[in-house]
Amino acid sequence: MQFKVDVQKTLRSGEREFVLRARFESASQRVVVYGSSGAGKSQMMKAVAGLMTPDSGRIELAGRCLFDSAARINVPPQQRKVAYLFQDYALFPHLNVRQNIAFGLQRGWRNPLARVDGEQVRYWLQAFELEAVAQQFPHQLSGGQRQRVALARALAPQPDALLLDEPFAALDPGLRGRMRAELDALQRRLQIPMLMITHDPEDVRAFGDHVLRMENGSMLRVEESAA
C-alpha cells in the first residue's frame, strides 16, 4: 500500500466547527483527491505532511507509520520524507534560485548555504532547465519557472512521496498544459508516489490513476481508475 490514511480532526473557530474524517488507502502511485472549496483537502494533506496533528487515527506511507494516535507515534514533518508543494509554491523571496534549491538539500539549520554540495545543486538546475536563471530571485521568474524551482527544491532531498496542493492553479492555461506534461513525465521517470489535491478535472484526467472525492470533511466515494 502506498498510502493508508484514517484520521479525524475537529477544527473550531468561534461558533463554527469543521469535522475532518479522511479515510482512504491506495496502492496507486498517482492519487488525486478532488472536491469543492472548503471540503477539507488541504487539512488532510497537512496531516500527511505532519503540519497538522489529527485528534486520532493513523497514517502510513509505503509501509512506514508516520502517525498513530493509539501508539503515540507522530513523526516530525522533517523526518517524514515527504515533499509538500504548496499552492503558491512558497519560495523564499530573499533567496535566489540556486539558494532556494540548495535549501532543500540542507541537512540542518546550522549548515550555511555556501557549504551545500555544488554538484547536487548543479544537477537540479540542469534537470529543470534553470541554469540561466540560477541567480534570479523568485519575483524575477515566470510562473512556470517558479513552479520548476519549487519542484526542484522539493525533490532534491529525494523524498518518499510528493504531495501537491493545486500545483497548476496559479499558471495561465497554456503553461498549465506544459507543466502538467512535465510533471507527468517526471513522475513516471522517478516513480515517486504522488498525492495531489485539485479542483481541476484536467488534473484528475492526467494524474488520477486513483481518484478520491472529498466533501464536507469526508471522503465520499472512491473511483478506481480506468487504467
Ligand SMILES: Nc1ncnc2c1ncn2[C@@H]1O[C@H](COP(=O)(O)OP(=O)(O)OP(=O)(O)O)[C@@H](O)[C@H]1O
Ligand atoms: N485553523 C482552523 N480553524 C478552524 N477551521 C479551519 C481551520 N483551518 C481550516 N479550517 C476549516 O476547515 C475546512 C477545510 O479547509 P481546507 O483548507 O482543508 O479546504 P480545501 O478543501 O483544501 O479548500 P480549498 O480547495 O479552497 O483550498 C474549511 O471549512 C475551513 O474553514
